[in-house]
Every structure is written in structure tokens, then in C-alpha cells.
Amino acid sequence: MALLDIRNLVVEFDTAAGPFRAVDGVSLQVDPREVLAIVGESGSGKSVSMLAVMGLLPWTAKVSAERMVFDGRDMMAMSAGERRRIIGKEIAMIFQEPIASLNPCFTVGFQIEEVLRFHLGLDKKSRRDRAVELLTQVGIPDPAARLNAFPHQMSGGQCQRVMIAMALACNPKLLIADEPTTALDVTIQKQILDLLMQLQAEHGMALIMITHNMGVVAETADRVIVQYKGRKMEEADVLSLFENPQSNYTRALLSALPENATGDRLPTIAGLMEDFTPAPSAGEGARP
Template sequence: MSLLEIRNLSVEFATASGAFRAVDGVDVTVDQGDLMAIVGESGSGKSVSMLALMGLLPWTATITADVMTFDGRNLQKISPRARRQIVGRDISMIFQEPMSSLNPCFTVGFQIKESLRLHTDLTRRQRHDRAVELMTLVGIPAPEKRLSAFPHQLSGGMSQRAMIAMALACRPKLLIADEPTTALDVTIQAQILELLIELQETTGMALILITHDMGVVAETVQRVSVQYAGQRVEEQPVTDLFENPHHPYTAALLAALPERATERHLPTIPGVVPGQFDRPQGCLFSPRCRFADARCRAEVPVRANAGMGFALCHYPLDKGVPQPRKDTA
């Protein structure tokens, strides 16, 4: 049985001009000890998908799913109290902006110990010792001293490490890292990613890495789910994805990597991710796809099989060449 299983997840936000669907029919499956990435441009619904799982979206969001289970428990049917016992203990999340996610009014030590107080039976002294252990684990020097520091007294890298310590406090079964290296310099980025992978290997937890950095994906994960405009458009093992992407959007993302550039100027994807008022009738990627035809612009594509990376495309690619579907051959 999978640790996490989500089927046909959709998230709509109520706005003054109508409902906007930020996530549209996304599937996510994570096994024990799994290491996967969710990639895509900003506005692809990556973070919203996971915030829906965590129950952290505002009241304007309407969340629907055919299945949403974690460790055999139906997250849609359990009480809010029971859900709070899971979130923060068995499922933890490292948020994108540590300086805005940490509470500026409380010390880092207080915020780490608060999670332990809510989810464990440890005594005050044991919580303090565990907080020191966590700060040491994530590589923060002088941990006893840093526990009494406020977030503004820490650098960006230290704040991110403190966030990781807080997320790991209760030894979660699943850790969601939402662009954990945003706004950090390259050296710190490498340290944070190395730390996450090391902790994943030593603790056996599952890790979902949300990012738009394909270079990071290539070096860290085992499986990749590609999202575009709120939809999962492809999912493959990382090696297969880089060698033979099946969705034109995935192929375009990989072609834009500097190390793959064959000309003086980097290839780009024209246009932008569609928003509330400019969503195409057929394939959502069709206005930006160089392979799109009239069918792509008029008909919603049917998902391909696992051999073609579950590509949501009328003509999934094979070695860069569009393949006619059987229903159109």
C-alpha cells in the first residue's frame, strides 16, 4: 500500500470574477522512502497541490478529490482534530520563504519545541535536548545559543536549516520541501539539498521536492512529475525523463537547460502559463507548443499509458518525434 495516494485532485479559488481552477485533476502516489520531484513553471499548481494535502489553503479554496489517503487513512473523512495529529507529525513541510514562514515574535527554539509539545509526550527537558539535537543535525553551529535567537537574527541559510529542523522534529514519514533553496546563494543551495538527501536516506522518510530547477532534479530524485497549468502532464523515472521526454512541455523545459544548448542563444518557451481568463479550449499547452494542430486546440487530450510517461498529449513524443495516437491513425 502506498504511503500517500491522491487521485483527481482539484482546487478552485473563489474570486470576485468567478472561480479559478489552480489544480485540475492531479494524481500523486508516494511510497515509503520514495524520493520524487514535482516540477513546472511558476503558476503550475505545484505548491497549491501540496498545501491542499496539508489543509493549509484559505477558506476561498474548494478542494475535491476521488481519493486522498495517507498511511491508510482517508484525509477527506477524518475530523479536523485527527488531521491536525497527522499534519506536523507524520507529514511535514518546508515552506518556500523561511523569513516569512517563521514567526518573528518567537525564538527559533520555541518554535521547534512547540511542535514537540503538541505531537509528543516529551518533558520540557527532553524537548530542549531534542531541539539541540535537531539543530546539530541540520548543521547549525552553537545550537544551544541559536535556540534563543529570533528569526531576524539568522541568515537565510540558517533560517532554512531551522525550518528543516522544525519539519524533522517529530520524525515524519513524509517531508514536502517547497523550493527549499529559493533566494539562497549557490553554495548554500548545494548544502541544503545535500542535507535533505542525507536525512532522507538515514531516516527512511519519503521526500517530495517541489522545484522548477531541472538541474537539481537530475542530481537528487528518483521520479519526476511534471505539472503545467494545474495539470500533471507527465511522470517518469528521472533518467527516462531526461533521456526521452514524452510531453512537448517537458521536452521544451529540458531544451532550455544551459548545458543542452547547441546555439548561441538559449531556447525559450513562448508565451506564459494560462490564467483564469485565457485558458484554451483544448490542450492547455497548445498555444505554446510547436507541434500543436487544430485537434490540439479544440479537443482535451487523453492521457497516454505508462510506457509514454502518462503524457497528457494527443501526440506524445518518442525520441523527440510526435507519435500519432491509435484513435487518430
């Protein structure tokens, strides 16, 4: 049985020009221990889809779905309090701007310990010991001293490691990583990706990797969902997607990779939304 099963997710925002549909009928499933990549250009609805699952969209957003079930529980039928008991404990998310995601007014130790206090009810010493253990696990040097540091006293890569530590604090069943390497230089990007994959294997959790980087997809994922303008264009295992893409948008996306450049010009995707059609099975909830 799928750990997370979403059918026909729709997210709309009210704007001055009328309702704007940011996510338009997306369906997905992820199994325990599986790595699912959601790929697409900026504005394709990748992050909004997962923020809807987390319940972190503003109150002005209208979220609907035929089905949103996590570990056998209907998330659409949950109260706000019931969902809060799951979010951060059984489903955790790493955001793409680590420095902006951490509270600048509190030490990193306080922010990690707050997760442990709220979800696990640990006492002060147990929280401290667990926080040191988590920072050690994600490769922060001198972790006991670093608990007293504020986010601005740490590098971007260290802040991202702190975010990963917070996400792993309660041993979640599902980890959502929203472009976790975007704000980092290339060397640190590789370290963070390697760390995520190592921790995913060690903890046996499912991982949803949101990215626009096809190289990250090829390196990390078991299956891939391609999104464009709020719609799912294609879903396939990694090898099938790269070797035999079914959607004309996926083919255009792969052809626009820098390694396919000829001469001095990078490949681009021509055309409008209407020019791209989903693969035949993309709108279905079942897997390819």
C-alpha cells in the same frame, strides 16, 4: 502499498472573474523511502497541490479528490482535529521562504519546542534537549545558544536549517520540501540539498521535492511529475524523463534549459496552453 495516494485532485479559488482552477485533476503516489520530484514553472500548481494535502489552503479554496489516502487513512474523511494530529508529526513541510515562514516574535528554540509539545507532549527539559539535538543534526553551530536567537538574527541558510529541524522534530514518514533552496545563494543551495538527501536516507522517510530546477530533479529524485497550468503533463522515472520525454511540454521544458542556449539568447517555450498535451498515461493514478 503507497504511503500517499492521491487521485484526481482539484483545487478551485473564487475570483472576481469566476472560479479559477489552480489544480486540475492531478493524481500521484509516493512510496516509503522514495524521492518524488514535482517540477514545473511558476503557477503550475505544484505548491497548491501539496498545501491541499497539508490542509493549509485558505477557507475560500475548494478542494476535492476521488482519493486522498495517507498511510492507509482517508484524509478526505478526517475531521480538522484528526488532520492536525497528523500534519507536522507524520507529514511535515519545509516552505520556500524560510525567514517569512518563521514567527519573528519567538525564538527559534520556542518554535521547535512547540512542535514537540503539541505532538509528543514532552516536558520542558526533554523538549530543550531534543531541540539541541535537532539543531546539531542540521549543522547549526553552537546549537544550545542558537535556541535563544530570533529569526532575524540568523542568515537565510540558518533559517532554512531551522525549518528542516522543525520538520524533522517528530520523525515524519513524509517530508514535503517546497523549493527549499529558492531564497539561498548557490553555495548554500548545495549544502541544503545535500543535507536533505542525507537526512532522508538516515530517517528512511519519503520525500516530495517541489522545484522548477531540472538540475535538482536530476540530482535528487527517483521519479518525476511534470505539471503545467494545474495539470499533470507527464510522470516517469528520472532517467526516462530526461532521455525520452513523452509530453511535448516536457520536451519544450528540457529544451529551454540554459545549457541548451545557442549564441546570446536563452531558449524559450513558445505557444499557449492549448499547444501542450499530457503524455497518454499522465492523467492516470497508476504509475508509468
